[in-house]
Amino acid sequence: MRYLVITDIHANLEALEACLADASARGYEQTLVLGDIVGYGPDPDAVVERVKGLRPLAMVRGNHDKIALGMDHAQGFHAIARAAARWTLDTLTPDHRQWLAALPEGPCAVDELVEICHGSPFDEDAYIVDEFEALRAINTAAAPLCLYGHTHFGVAFQLSNGVLEITRLAGGGRTELLLRDGVKYLVNPGAVGQPRDGDPRAAYAIVDTASRRIELVRVAYPLDVTREKVLKAGLPEMLARRLAVGR
Numbered sequence: 001m002r003y004l005v006i007t008d009i010h011a012n013l014e015a016l017e018a019c020l021a022d023a024s025a026r027g028y029e030q031t032l033v034l035g036d037i038v039g040y041g042p043d044p045d046a047v048v049e050r051v052k053g054l055r056p057l058a059m060v061r062g063n064h065d066k067i068a069l070g071m072d073h074a075q076g077f078h079a080i081a082r083a084a085a086r087w088t089l090d091t092l093t094p095d096h097r098q099w100l101a102a103l104p105e106g107p108c109a110v111d112e113l114v115e116i117c118h119g120s121p122f123d124e125d126a127y128i129v130d131e132f133e134a135l136r137a138i139n140t141a142a143a144p145l146c147l148y149g150h151t152h153f154g155v156a157f158q159l160s161n162g163v164l165e166i167t168r169l170a171g172g173g174r175t176e177l178l179l180r181d182g183v184k185y186l187v188n189p190g191a192v193g194q195p196r197d198g199d200p201r202a203a204y205a206i207v208d209t210a211s212r213r214i215e216l217v218r219v220a221y222p223l224d225v226t227r228e229k230v231l232k233a234g235l236p237e238m239l240a241r242r243l244a245v246g247r
Contacts, residue, residue, distance in 0.1 A: 001029055001030060001111070001208075001209045001210065002027060002028045002029045002030075002206055002207070002208050002209075002210075003028065003029070003030050003031070003032050003057070003110070003114065003206065003207040003208075003209070004020075004023045004028040004030070004031045004032070004204065004205075004206055005031075005032045005034065005116075005147055005189050005204060005205040005206065005207055006019060006031065006032070006033055006034070006189075006192050006204050007033065007034030007035060007036065007062075007118075007147075007148075007149030007150075007188075007189060007191065007192065008034075008035070008036045008062070008149045008150070008152055008190075008191035008192060008193060008194060009036065009037050009038075009041075009047055009051070009191075009192040009193045010036055010037075010038065010039050010040040010041045010064065010191070010192075010193035010194045011037070011038045011039060011040065011041025011042060011043050011044040011047045011088065011193065012040075012041040012042075012043070012047070012192065012193030012194065012202075012226055012243075013041075013043040013046045013047050013050065013226070014221045014222050014223070014225050014226045015192050015193045015202035015221045015223075015226065016047055016050060016051075016192055016193065016202075017050075017221070018202050018219050018220065018221035018222075019192050019202050019203075019204040019217075019219055019221075020050075020054075022204075022217060022219045023204060023206060023217075026206060026215070026217075028206055030056070030057040031054045031055070031056040031057060032056060032057060032058050032059070032110060032114075032116055032147065032207075033051060033054075033056045033058075033059040033060070034059075034060060034062070034106075034116050034117070034118055034147060034148060034149040035059075035060050035061050035062025035063075035065060035103075035106070035118035035124075035149055035150070036062030036063065036064045036065060036118065036149060036150070037051055037062070037064075037065055037100065038064055038065060038067070038068075038088050038092070038100065039062075039064025039065070039067065039081070039084060039085060039088055040064070040081070040084045040193070040194055040235075040239050041193055041194070041226065041230070041239075042226065042229035042230050042232070042233045042235060043229065044088050044091055044092050044096070045091065045092060045093055045096055048092070048096040048099060048100065049096070052099065057110065058108050058110045058116055059103055059104070059108075060103065060104055060105065060106035060107070060108050060116055060117055060118050060124070061100070061103035061104065061105060061106075061118065061124070062118045062124075062149065062150065063118070063119070063124075063125050063150070064081075064085065064088070065100045065103055066101075067085045067088055067089050067100075068089070068092065068096075068097040068098075068099075068100035068101040069101050070089075071085065071086065071089060074086075080236045080238055080239065083235070083236055084235055084236065084239060087233065087234070087235055091233075105124050106118050106119075106121070106124050107121040107141070107142070107146070109142065109143060110143075111143075111209065112143070113143060113144055113145055113179075113209050113212075114143055114145050114146075114147065114207060114209065115141060115142055115143040115145070115146050115147070116146070116147045116148070117146065117147075117148050118148065118149055118150050119148065119149075119150040120133065120136075120137040120140070120148060120150075121137055121140045121141045121142070121146055121148075122136060122137060122140040125150075126150075127150060127151055128148065128150075128151060128186070128188070129151065131157075131164055131166070134157040134164065134166075134186055135157075135159070135164055137157075137186050138157060138159045138164070138184050138185075138186045139159075141184065141186065144179070144183070144184055144185065145179060145184075145185045145187065145207070145214075146184075146185070146186050146187070147187055147188075147189070147205070147207070148186065148187070148188050149188060149189075149191070150188075151188060151196070152190065152191040152194055152195055152196035152197070153188060153190065153196060153197045154168070154169030154175075154188055154189060154190030154195075154197060154203055154216060155167065155168055155169055155187075155188050156169060156177055156185065156186070156187045156188075156214075156216075157185070157186040157187075158183050158184070158185050158186075159183065159184045159185075159186075160180070160182070160183040160184075168197075169188075169189075169190060169197075169203075169216050174215060174216065174217050174218070175215075175216040176213055176214065176215055176216070177213065177214040177216070178212065178213055179212040179213065179214065180212075187205070187214060187216075189203055189204055189205035189216055190203025190204075190216070190218070191203055192204055194242070194243065195246040196242075196246065196247055197246060198245070198246050198247065199218060199246045200223060200243060200244055200245060200246035201218040201219055201220050201221070201246075202218070202219050202220075202221050203216070203217065203218050203219075204217055204219075205217065223243050223244060226243060227240040227241075227243050227244065228240075230243075
């Protein structure tokens, strides 16, 4: 099976379309969505509709998707994120709010090799930002490969014989990882719609369970179009600026 893995789209339609076009050229069979379909970006309804049309095999919700349940779920958001959440909630159609509200909490088992979550397999809202949290997540994960998002950083952790190794995935157009028997993996493909690793290009992954390989891909998109939409929508200017620098 070849899975397209997308996460942290954040209502960025141009980035999503660029990833889908590139992935279609490479070939995939099913789609896995790791959450944060909306939030920050200017096209929440269009992105929800596009994701629904992909008929994902498995999905989990992200913390921004939970805004569909009400602004109580924006507690802990900084001021810019909270303003974007309020705009998103007001903009979404009732049907799309209902669809987002029904997304399941992770983790979610996909097959005997793969499971998915948003933040981590032990807490859907946790940020994996250091080796301690990565080790806790790998040890919590039920499958050999756990795919996650939330941090907007492309990174791969692997645990073999008690030793944790880290591979940073920023830079280049494509990185390939080979999954070895007896090793556990925790992989974040990076964000589709709002990378924060200094590379403004959209990020996604393709997992091939037959060859046990992961392709981690970066693709350019017309970010000036998205930035203009952000400003026109009246969203915070910082959200437009950060797209250009990938921060």
